[in-house]
Amino acid sequence: MHVNLLPSSFVLKRLVQQRIRQWACVYGVVGVALILLSFPLLNSWAGARHRLEQLLIAVEPIRDLQAEQIELVKQSMAVEQKLDQLKKTVIIDRSTALLGVVTQAVQAAGRQVQIQEMQVMSNDGQHRLTLRGLAADSESITLFMESLQTSKVFPRVELRSTQERFISERTVQEFQLECLANE
Amino acid sequence: MECDLRFATMSAILSTIQRAKRRFLKRSYGWTGIEIGCHALRMAQVRKLEDRWQLATVWSVEHATPYVRATETESDSAACEETFGWLAPSMLREQGLGTTLDHLENLDSLFLGKKCAATLSDGLIAYRELELPVCAPTEVRSLLQSEITLESECDFEDLLTDYWELPSNRPRSTTNSFGAVSIDRSTAILLANDLLNAGFECRVLDAMPCAMARATSMVMDDPNATSLAIELGYQQTTITLVHDGQPILSRASRSIGLLSFLERVAQSFEINIADAQTLLFQTSTGRMKLPNAEDDFANPLQQKLSGFLQGIAHEIDRTLHYVQRVHRTMVPTQIVLMGEGTRIPSIASAVEEHVGLSTSTWSLNISESLFGNQQIATYAVASALSSLAWEEV
Numbered sequence: 001m002h003v004n005l006l007p008s009s010f011v012l013k014r015l016v017q018q019r020i021r022q023w024a025c026v027y028g029v030v031g032v033a034l035i036l037l038s039f040p041l042l043n044s045w046a047g048a049r050h051r052l053e054q055l056l057i058a059v060e061p062i063r064d065l066q067a068e069q070i071e072l073v074k075q076s077m078a079v080e081q082k083l084d085q086l087k088k089t090v091i092i093d094r095s096t097a098l099l100g101v102v103t104q105a106v107q108a109a110g111r112q113v114q115i116q117e118m119q120v121m122s123n124d125g126q127h128r129l130t131l132r133g134l135a136a137d138s139e140s141i142t143l144f145m146e147s148l149q150t151s152k153v154f155p156r157v158e159l160r161s162t163q164e165r166f167i168s169e170r171t172v173q174e175f176q177l178e179c180l181a182n183e
Numbered sequence: 184m185e186c187d188l189r190f191a192t193m194s195a196i197l198s199t200i201q202r203a204k205r206r207f208l209k210r211s212y213g214w215t216g217i218e219i220g221c222h223a224l225r226m227a228q229v230r231k232l233e234d235r236w237q238l239a240t241v242w243s244v245e246h247a248t249p250y251v252r253a254t255e256t257e258s259d260s261a262a263c264e265e266t267f268g269w270l271a272p273s274m275l276r277e278q279g280l281g282t283t284l285d286h287l288e289n290l291d292s293l294f295l296g297k298k299c300a301a302t303l304s305d306g307l308i309a310y311r312e313l314e315l316p317v318c319a320p321t322e323v324r325s326l327l328q329s330e331i332t333l334e335s336e337c338d339f340e341d342l343l344t345d346y347w348e349l350p351s352n353r354p355r356s357t358t359n360s361f362g363a364v365s366i367d368r369s370t371a372i373l374l375a376n377d378l379l380n381a382g383f384e385c386r387v388l389d390a391m392p393c394a395m396a397r398a399t400s401m402v403m404d405d406p407n408a409t410s411l412a413i414e415l416g417y418q419q420t421t422i423t424l425v426h427d428g429q430p431i432l433s434r435a436s437r438s439i440g441l442l443s444f445l446e447r448v449a450q451s452f453e454i455n456i457a458d459a460q461t462l463l464f465q466t467s468t469g470r471m472k473l474p475n476a477e478d479d480f481a482n483p484l485q486q487k488l489s490g491f492l493q494g495i496a497h498e499i500d501r502t503l504h505y506v507q508r509v510h511r512t513m514v515p516t517q518i519v520l521m522g523e524g525t526r527i528p529s530i531a532s533a534v535e536e537h538v539g540l541s542t543s544t545w546s547l548n549i550s551e552s553l554f555g556n557q558q559i560a561t562y563a564v565a566s567a568l569s570s571l572a573w574e575e576v
Contacts, residue, residue, distance in 0.1 A: 001397070001429050002300075002389045026196055
C-alpha cells in the first residue's frame with residue numbers, strides 16, 4: 001500500500017515521455033530491422049538494374065533496326081503508291097500505243113477494215129485486247145490479223161467470230177478478235 | 184484512420200512486449216528507494232530472490248547543510264507546518280536536494296534502473312488523521328483537500344493530498360477515518376525535478392507511515408500480524424501501528440529526536456555533535472539497560488541515554504494504551520525499530536526490556552556485494568520504497 005504525492009500532471013508528463021521513448025525504441029528497432037532486411041533486396045535490385053541496363057544496351061541495335069524497318073516500310077509504301085500511279089499512267093499510255101498499232105494494222109489491210117469497238121483489259125501484266133469491227137471481206141480480216149501479228153506487239157491473235165452483214169446495200173464481214181499483248 | 188491503425192498497432196506491440204517482459208523477465212531488482220531526511224539522503228535498492236528480500240545496494244549522502252526547523256517565532260505559519268510539514272519550499276530551493284545531489288557525479292550508476300520512489304522523513308511531510316461523513320469514494324479526495332485547505336488557510340490549487348482509509352473502530356459510525364498526507368505542489372515538483380537532474384525518474388512520492396508499514400511487512404514472518412514500527416529519526420520519532428501491511432495509526436513525537444539528544448550529549452561532554460555521534464554509536468558501549476532512578480553509579484552516557492530511552496518508552500506506552508482503548512482487535516505483539524536511532528547499540532533489547540513486547544531491529548539479508556557494517560535498519564524506509572516496484576503503480 002502506498003500513496004503518491006506527485007502531481008498528476010508531472011506523472012502524466014513522465015508517462016508520455018516514457019511512451020515516446022518506448023515508441024522511439026520500437027520505431028528504431030523496426031527501422032534497423034528494415035534496413036538490415038533491405039540490404040539483400042537492395043543488392044538484388046541493384047544487380048537487376050545493372051542487368052537491365054546491359055539488356056537495354058544489347059537491344060539498342062534491334063531498336064535501331066526496328067526504326068529503320070519502319071522507315072523502310074514507309075518508303076516502300078510511298079514507292080508502291082507511286083508505282084500504282086505509274087501503272088495507271090502506263091495503262092493509259094499502253095492503250096494509246098495499242099490503238100496506234102491497231103491503226104497501223106488497219107492501214108496495212110488497205111483501209112478495208114473498220115474498228116467499231118476496242119476494249120483493253122489488263123490482268124497480271126498481260127493486256128487482253130478485244131476488237132470488234134467490220135471488214136470488207138475475209139481477206140481484209142486476214143490481212144488485218146497478219147498485220148497485228150507482224151507488229152510483234154500481239155504474239156497471239158485469235159479470231160473469235162465472223163458474221164456476214166449487209167450494211168448500206170453492201171455485204172460486209174463483222175468480226176471479233178482477241179489479241180494478247182506482251183508486257 | 185491510418186493514424187488510428189498505426190496507434191493501435193504500436194500499442195499492441197508495446198503491450199505484447201510488456202507482457203512478455205513480465206512473463207519471461209521476472210523483475211528481480213526493485214526501484215531505487217530514496218528517503219530524504221533533514222540530515223541525510225538514504226538510498227537503497229532491494230532485490231527479490233524467489234520469496235526472499237535482499238538488500239542489494241545502499242548509499243547515504245549527508246546534506247551539505249542539514250535542514251533545520253525554524254523556531255516558532257521564525258515560522259511563517261504554524262498551520263502551514265501542520266499541513267505540509269516543516270520543510271519550507273524556500274529551504275528546499277536554497278539548500279535542498281539539488282544542492283546535495285550536485286556534489287555527486289554518476290550517483291545513478293550505483294543503482295540498476297532509473298526509476299525511483301522517494302519520501303520525506305523527519306516530519307518533512309505532515310501526516311494527519313481526518314474524519315469525514317460517509318460519502319462516495321470519488322468525493323473523498325476533494326473533501327479531504329477542502330478540509331485541509333480550510334485548516335491551513337493555504338490555496339486549494341497549491342495543495343497535493345493523498346489518503347488511505349483507516350479501519351473504523353465504531354461499528355455504527357456515521358463517519359469514516361482517513362490517514363492523509365499533503366505537500367505543497369511546488370515542493371513536490373522541485374523534488375521530482377532535482378531527482379530527475381540527478382538521473383532518477385521519480386515515480387512515487389510516498390508517505391512515511393506507508394513506507395514504514397511496508398518495511399515492517401518485509402521483515403515479518405507473518406506479514407498479516409500486528410506490529411508497532413518505530414522510526415527513530417534525527418528530528419522526531421515516528422510510531423506507526425501496522426496491521427496486515429497497512430498503517431492503522433501514526434504518531435510523530437517531535438520531542439524525541441536523535442539530533443536533540445546528540446546536542447544534549449555534546450553539551451554535557453563539551454564535544455561537538457560529530458564526536459557525540461561517534462561516542463553514542465560505538466559498539467563498545469556494551470549492552471545497555473534502562474538505569475533505575477536510584478542507580479547513581481551509572482555510566483554518564485548511559486544516564487543521558489536513559490532519558491532518551493525513557494522518552495521513547497513513554498511514547499510507546501501512550502500509543503499502546505490508545506490502541507488498547509480504540510483498536511482492541513489490533514494490539515501489537517511485536518516492535519520493529521528502524522531509522523538512524525537504531526545505530527545505538529542494544530537499543531532493541533533495552534526497549535524490549537522496558538515495554539515487554541518482543542522488539543527487533545529491522546534487518547534484511549544483504550547482498551555479497553555489500554560489505555562492512557552497513558547499519559541496515561537505517562535503510563528500512565528506503566528499502567520499503569524500493570519494493571514499490573512490485574506494486575502496481
